[in-house]
Amino acid sequence: MPPSLQGLDASPPPGAATLAPPSPSAGRRAAPGAARRTLTSDRVLPYLLVAPAVLLVFALTVYPTVYVLVTSFTDWNLMRTVTRPVGFRNYVDLAGDELAIRALVNTALFLVGSLALILVLGLALALALNEPVRFRTFFRSTVVLPWALTAVVVGVMWRWILIPDIGIVNYMLAGLGINISFFLSPAAAMATMILVEVWRSTGYGMILVLAGLQGIEPSLYEAARIDGAGFWRALRHITLPLLVPTLLVATILLSIRSVNLIDIPLVVTGGGPARMTETLGLYMWKESFSFYHIGYGSAVAIVMFAINLVLTVLYIRSLSWSRR
Amino acid sequence: MGAETRDRSASRKRGRLAGQPSRRDVLKGAATLGLALGARTAPAQSGGPVTLNLLLWEHWKVAEGLQKDDPTNVPKRRLWFYETIKRFEAEHKDIKLQYQTANWNVATQTFIAASQAGNPPDIVGAQSQDNQPLANAGFVADLGQFKYGEWDDFNQAVLREACSVGGKIVAMPVYLTSTGLGYNKALLKQAGITEPPKTWDDLIRAGKALTKDTRGTGRPNQWGFGIELSAASTPNPVSFTMPMIRSLGGAIVDKDGKGLMDTPEHRKIAKLLADMYHEHKILAPESLTMKANDEVDLFGAKSWATGIVIHALLPPILEKMGADGFGFAPYPTYPGNEPRSYSEVYGFLMSSKAAKDPRKAAAAWELLKEIGSTKTLLLAAKYQFGAPSRKSALADPVYKSDPLLGYLANYTFKTATPFPFIREVSFYSETFIEALNLIVLQRQPVDETLKRQQTRYEARLR
Numbered sequence: 001m002p003p004s005l006q007g008l009d010a011s012p013p014p015g016a017a018t019l020a021p022p023s024p025s026a027g028r029r030a031a032p033g034a035a036r037r038t039l040t041s042d043r044v045l046p047y048l049l050v051a052p053a054v055l056l057v058f059a060l061t062v063y064p065t066v067y068v069l070v071t072s073f074t075d076w077n078l079m080r081t082v083t084r085p086v087g088f089r090n091y092v093d094l095a096g097d098e099l100a101i102r103a104l105v106n107t108a109l110f111l112v113g114s115l116a117l118i119l120v121l122g123l124a125l126a127l128a129l130n131e132p133v134r135f136r137t138f139f140r141s142t143v144v145l146p147w148a149l150t151a152v153v154v155g156v157m158w159r160w161i162l163i164p165d166i167g168i169v170n171y172m173l174a175g176l177g178i179n180i181s182f183f184l185s186p187a188a189a190m191a192t193m194i195l196v197e198v199w200r201s202t203g204y205g206m207i208l209v210l211a212g213l214q215g216i217e218p219s220l221y222e223a224a225r226i227d228g229a230g231f232w233r234a235l236r237h238i239t240l241p242l243l244v245p246t247l248l249v250a251t252i253l254l255s256i257r258s259v260n261l262i263d264i265p266l267v268v269t270g271g272g273p274a275r276m277t278e279t280l281g282l283y284m285w286k287e288s289f290s291f292y293h294i295g296y297g298s299a300v301a302i303v304m305f306a307i308n309l310v311l312t313v314l315y316i317r318s319l320s321w322s323r324r
Numbered sequence: 325m326g327a328e329t330r331d332r333s334a335s336r337k338r339g340r341l342a343g344q345p346s347r348r349d350v351l352k353g354a355a356t357l358g359l360a361l362g363a364r365t366a367p368a369q370s371g372g373p374v375t376l377n378l379l380l381w382e383h384w385k386v387a388e389g390l391q392k393d394d395p396t397n398v399p400k401r402r403l404w405f406y407e408t409i410k411r412f413e414a415e416h417k418d419i420k421l422q423y424q425t426a427n428w429n430v431a432t433q434t435f436i437a438a439s440q441a442g443n444p445p446d447i448v449g450a451q452s453q454d455n456q457p458l459a460n461a462g463f464v465a466d467l468g469q470f471k472y473g474e475w476d477d478f479n480q481a482v483l484r485e486a487c488s489v490g491g492k493i494v495a496m497p498v499y500l501t502s503t504g505l506g507y508n509k510a511l512l513k514q515a516g517i518t519e520p521p522k523t524w525d526d527l528i529r530a531g532k533a534l535t536k537d538t539r540g541t542g543r544p545n546q547w548g549f550g551i552e553l554s555a556a557s558t559p560n561p562v563s564f565t566m567p568m569i570r571s572l573g574g575a576i577v578d579k580d581g582k583g584l585m586d587t588p589e590h591r592k593i594a595k596l597l598a599d600m601y602h603e604h605k606i607l608a609p610e611s612l613t614m615k616a617n618d619e620v621d622l623f624g625a626k627s628w629a630t631g632i633v634i635h636a637l638l639p640p641i642l643e644k645m646g647a648d649g650f651g652f653a654p655y656p657t658y659p660g661n662e663p664r665s666y667s668e669v670y671g672f673l674m675s676s677k678a679a680k681d682p683r684k685a686a687a688a689w690e691l692l693k694e695i696g697s698t699k700t701l702l703l704a705a706k707y708q709f710g711a712p713s714r715k716s717a718l719a720d721p722v723y724k725s726d727p728l729l730g731y732l733a734n735y736t737f738k739t740a741t742p743f744p745f746i747r748e749v750s751f752y753s754e755t756f757i758e759a760l761n762l763i764v765l766q767r768q769p770v771d772e773t774l775k776r777q778q779t780r781y782e783a784r785l786r
Contacts, residue, residue, distance in 0.1 A: 078433055078436050078437070079436070079457040079461070079748075080461075081461050081462070159615075163610070163613075163618075164545075164609065164610060164613075165545045165608075165610060165622075165625065165627040166621055166622065166625040166627055173541075174539040174540075174541050174545075177540060177541050177542065178541060179539075179541040179542070179543040179545070181609055181613075183613035184609050184612065184613060184765070189613075269555075269556065269613070270554065270555050270556025270557070270558075270615070271555050271556075272554055272555030272556050272612070272613060272761065273554075273555065273612050273613060273761045273765050274555065274758050274761035274762045274765060274766065275555055275754070275758050275761075286754070289430060289433060290429070290558070290750045290754070291748065291750045291751040291754070291784075292433060292436075292750070293751075293784075
């Protein structure tokens with residue numbers, strides 16, 4: 001045995017450990033303080049590092065959500081100094097509130113109408129701009145541009161474009177002997193709101209779908225082409241099935257936005273005519289910040305939160321189903 | 325496990341004994357430092373300049389100009405306020421003014437929320453209908469506590485109805501504007517109408533002559549009459565229909581502050597508007613979808629030949645149409661009734677917190693006196709056709725120098741009827757406007773609709 005290994009291989013004399021157990025002080029010497037501190041750091045440091053983010057999320061998301069939930073069980077009114085707990089009264093009132101039910105129906109109409117159009121148009125644009133066309137970057141940027149604009153600006157702009165008698169659209173249509181009242185009937189006003197939202201959000205939908213398209217292996221299309229598949233068959237059997245996760249994510253994000261939407265209805269129609277185009281978001285805003293019924297408005301907000309939660313769970317379940 | 329914990333604790337203790345600060349010590353120190361720094365953010369104003377915080381309406385677009393000392397950023401019709409503040413600053417070097425802004429329809433709510441949090445602005449501009457809840461909640465000061473010999477000079481109706489709560493004056497009135505019938509002089513002349521309509525029948529006759537399809541689309545684009553009735557311009561439709569109801573001897577509120585909409589006068593007015601829309605076809609459909617202040621463009625584009633307008637909008641309208649192109653007259657009435665008007669009263673209030681600090685209270689009172697002074701009223705007249713809230717100002721030659729300005733000043737001073745205090749005013753307004761929309765636009769029966777909406781409003785009062 002080489003001398004260098006002798007020591008390593010050498011066993012302590014029998015009974016040495018029992019004869020001379022390490023004393024506490026000897027142990028500290030054997031495991032120095034630095035190592036112990038490292039152990040402590042390893043336990044504490046990760047928590048310290050995530051603490052700012054956790055605190056921020058707690059302060060900006062969890063705490064307000066819990067606060068709104070608690071508020072929804074009170075009759076808090078900004079124009080009164082006394083606030084009392086009212087149990088489930090706000091929720092009971094909400095269930096029988098004709099305007100709230102109408103707002104719920106309007107939200108569903110808005111969600112379905114805008115979502116369908118945004119996804120179809122977004123998919124079409126993504127397919128077109130995924131091809132190596134000239135000025136592709138320019139076209140992609142142009143399509144996304146409305147999404148970069150503030151919703152209030154978009155709403156005001158479209159309002160002025162569409163306003164009867166003095167708007168540019170009716171001015172141009174007058175040449176054809178046509179005049180359309182975009183805001184006068186509830187159906188027309190709702191359609192106008194959906195179109196404004198589609199104009200704004202189609203670029204966002206396109207970006208999401210485009211990201212999904214670029215994740216599809218090109219060799220699949222090549223193989224399909226060799227097998228004689230045309231554009232539509234490739235779309236049906238390759239593109240769409242592989243885009244399902246992306247489309248579901250887009251659906252979740254756009255649905256949550258539609259349910260929470262306040263700005264477009266507020267600016268474009270103000271909920272009119274006759275409060276016929278109010279969505280849940282606008283209804284919540286009016287109750288809370290126009291009528292100052294913070295307690296009742298909070299109950300509406302909790303209902304919106306629940307709807308978003310249910311939609312998200314449904315979509316996530318369908319996502320895992322589609323993966324199976 | 326327990327031994328390990330004890331061991332770690334012992335190790336920390338040893339670290340401190342050895343003079344090494346633990347992590348906890350460091351965190352404690354940082355927290356203490358943070359608290360100490362935080363406590364320095366509101367220094368006591370025992371000496372030196374007094375700082376006053378003003379909450380102004382965002383749409384005035386005057387705060388940025390004041391901060392930058394640049395009047396070119398301020399719309400011309402708000403220059404009266406800019407010049408008043410600059411004059412005040414020049415005369416009171418020991419008072420520093422800071423500004424924050426809020427959208428006009430949430431300014432009161434912003435003030436309430438800040439008051440509830442214990443940190444309200446010292447001075448706030450508010451609409452007269454918000455004075456009562458602010459005073460009842462104890463958020464604003466009783467201005468009567470300050471020695472002032474000039475209250476008698478103010479328009480007493482304005483002081484009593486718009487600026488007082490429970491006999492205490494809570495707002496310094498500045499100037500007034502009123503609503504009336506605006507009209508396009510050229511269009512009336514073309515239609516052979518020599519003077520603005522005085523009765524509703526006159527207006528309907530004139531409206532039929534003025535409503536035209538000049539583009540040949542089969543739908544008129546020039547309308548005989550317009551009035552804000554839109555949900556998108558709450559609460560203006562209430563303010564604008566209120567004089568029509570009052571002219572008939574009706575009221576929009578009872579003595580307990582309950583808003584009214586199911587009254588004979590409301591029914592008559594709702595029917596009149598519905599008839600103008602469906603039977604006579606003279607009411608501009610945009611009336612039901614427009615936003616506040618769209619009148620400027622609707623008159624400018626000749627979409628409205630006549631319409632109810634607040635005279636605060638005259639500067640931009642006259643800018644578009646010229647002084648010879650636009651006229652302003654009292655509301656039409658039913659025969660035998662006197663025309664009434666709605667007067668918008670601009671008032672400024674002092675927070676009760678500021679009133680408790682003697683130095684702040686003295687400074688804020690100086691500013692309020694300046695804002696309510698005759699000098700300020702004359703500036704408001706110059707820049708915004710502002711009608712005076714004081715008798716002495718009404719005698720100033722400036723109101724005789726311009727016939728329209730003089731007419732507006734006298735008309736407003738005499739017919740001044742501020743918006744009354746109504747419980748749950750926003751909900752009341754929205755509910756009444758919804759009723760008008762349903763009646764005018766969807767031809768829902770007048771009586772049933774108003775009754776249903778009144779019930780819905782009252783349910784919220786309980």
